[in-house]
Amino acid sequence: MFGWKSKRSFTRELVITPPAPLAGRHGISIVACVKNEASYIEEWIRFHTAIGVRHFHIYDDGSTDGTMDILRSLLPADALTIVPWIMRIRDQATSVVLNGQAIAFAHALLNFGGRYDWMAFIDVDEFLLPRRDRTLEEALRHVKGFPNISLPWHMFGHGGHRVRPAGPVCLNYTARVAHPERQGGNASNFKCIVDPTSVTGVSVHRFWTKAFGDRTSNDAGMVASVRDRKAEAFYSAENLQLNHYYLKSQQELAEKVARGWSFDDTTEKYRQKVAETARYIEHDVVEDRAMAAFIARNHIDLGPSAIPVPETMHDRTS
Template structure:
């Protein structure tokens, strides 16, 4: 019983919000802590991709992360203080702070929008053909949940942080996004919050069912979304910059895991993941191509 009580609570259920009149567009929810180096580029990219609003959960930032977000997003930004650790009083189990943030965003703000995505500062939602995220999903009709697999980028040969932005300096990724046990496969999901009834960090229940769709409109159970038949990035791709330069990778390892994992085990896992990402790479310039497609006025660190 003692071992069980140490496991954090990582899944929540709740009543979805009611749809608001005239709801439309795409909103993002993001939990951050000290991301000032790259957060301006993240904000500018998603503004160019047509995001209506960003809800930022400030997990104790002590640098200029929030200032850069305000500069980049202006009135399209809401900041929530979120520096906390909450526990179930009966068992002592910690309630996963990221899951709490996502549930709060979906329940309190999700009814305003057609789509909401809860992503991280190292993740970019890239329209492949359309000029916005909303347009990339328009063909899906009333589909309530779209799951996107990580497309993982590694160090790209950089020892020190290069001049310029992430998108222009990191253009090679793991060749196979669905690479099984040796890979670094995970997902993020864009949802209609008014139909979400439960969530984890990387998956949702909609209408009480653990089911999702790909960006072609093909349905699958959440547990089957890692199959090759389900994989799709035809319309929208999730770029995950798992690491950047070697210096930034070392800092990532030094920060430790957001779970209760021994430092040595965490470091070995991260290094193994990077090795798998970099074992076979392909060039991928879809983020740069998108920015050029929407015009020079939206260029981001190119």
């Protein structure tokens, strides 16, 4: 069961009774809310399958571009669960937009969580990169079983691409925020990996557990409260880095803004949010080729995951 944690923040925080662990539970699943990601989903699936993800729970927000067909062609039935999940919901009394993503996460925990050792809650433009190990499960051993892990965004910019280049996103974009621990606003946040049988509180970017409340671990085993995890000392990508390919090319960024977001009331509000985040990302960047090195070292096949673009269109800004 679940309920709202508080009236004033009910769109963000949910209280649940943790699911009981099932006999034989094992492995890692990813939970993601998805809409019209046909151009990007294959690369994301192939990569996370290669690092040992056992199952994908996909909450489909009304995709119309064949995304679900691609998923079914890539994954066997025992590795994929698709849940229809239209996310535009309002509270009747206040007209506040409810966060359908947080509700989806609670649904996944309650209905499927007992099957797995870990559940990761990320988006299709986010990749979990093991830094010293071959698999995600190996990387998670460094937290020594702590049930709530927070991974800071490592935000990647457009890298000079004006239009979408051919090839995988995670190989094309290698310029990221130089100091994620010093960022603010919309460019500074975390995504979480949790032991689903321990979770008592759910939101998009933070979780609570029955034994540790809001305390959470970084990828190296350092534990802090949710409030204190934004201290510079907590920021770590020693063993596991969360790459967030937020901007991509200027063309794709414009398309992203045009699509809007389910939880902003107006297009203008979303446009301002994206513009602010883009300024943060592009203000101070470094070259980060750790993902490319990992893929090459482990011979990961990402497949034909991007729509080819004519060579003459591969313009880059100076």
